[in-house]
Amino acid sequence: MTSFLTRRLSRVALVGSAAVAAMMLSACGNGLASGGGEKSDDGPIVLGMLTPLSGSSSAIGPYMKNAAQLAVDEINAKGGVNGRKLELKVEDEACDAKSATAGANKLVTAGVKISVGGYCSGATLPTLPIFEKAGVPMLIPAANSNELVAQHKKNVFLINGTGAQQSDAALKFMKKVGATKVALMDDNTSYSxxxxxxxxxxxxxxxALAGRESVTAGESDYGANVNAILKGQPDFIYWTGYYQEGGLIIRQLRQAGYKGNVMVADGSVDQKLVDIAGPEAAEGVFATMTQTPETIQGAEKWIADYKSKFGADPGPYSTQAYDAVRVAAEAVGKAGSTDGDAVIKALEGIDGFQLFSGPLKFTPEHTLSSGGFQILVVENGKIVLKDTLQ
Incomplete structure (x- = not known):
């Protein structure tokens, strides 16, 4: 009896070893290098999104997550892509490199085929090599630091205008309002x-440049930075960081007696900027920003659809996140596959696909041909369109 069992177990072990070896061979080329754990071209096409769901920029995360889900649901209602449904998986980037890295690894393990997230540039940068190694194309809807472009990753595409395009728009408006001495304030992050x-x-x-000052993000008092920047007697101050610090700086600039123009970059464009600064201090503050739902002509139905589904108004970067999913679906449809290289080739070949910001055609650097930046302003406590710069 013992001899029989021994022979039987040996045969089972041999068969099991052969099966494992066969599985390993068949899995070659279908692991992380081919876009994660999804090993066949059936079942849902998994899209991954990193967005801030916690931390100081957490107000933005739901806008992006909800808008992406709205696009997924609309595409699925029409039959999906190549006969397959889309599925969205979301992880928290928290505007923190460590959190974003952990989130990117989770998405790769979950088998995502395309990344449609990325808000904070400093958190997005360390995820580039993770998605590159996994063969996952990235359609970044918000993060726009020139450092992202400087990495020259073939799998990285920006749906938002670049930092250079934003600076060009800022200078154009500074000249338009007759600024003579401009001071710059940043939070020392990659984006800012x-x-x-x-x-x-x-x-x-x-x-001319009247001075520069870098602050430490997360503090509650920027009085010393405000006093330092005012020594240059600027008539225009441009804050390039996020709304949490931006609101405090605006309030403290006004408390210090500064009466000149203040402008913020797109990372500060959220109603919370006004809430933190206070409506009186924020009144008249300008912002460089790509289109928001309220500034897009003809977006009323889309806004209504979003509000009906999620019970709230869409906010900044919702339209860009929505478009990132649509572009991903378009590329997979054109490629006829979720293979990373095939999708990248399809993305590079897109010419005229209609986004909220206009017809899409990527530059050789995988950025938008036109940045689409415009000027917003705080009026009566609300952020509204001021100048299209056209």
């Missing part, structure tokens, strides 16, 4: 410092 650095290089004539 990038815009400040690029803008500083443009301020070589009139207007």
């Amino acid at each position: 410092k990038d815009i400040a650095d690029t803008t500083a290089k443009l301020l070589t004539g009139s207007p």
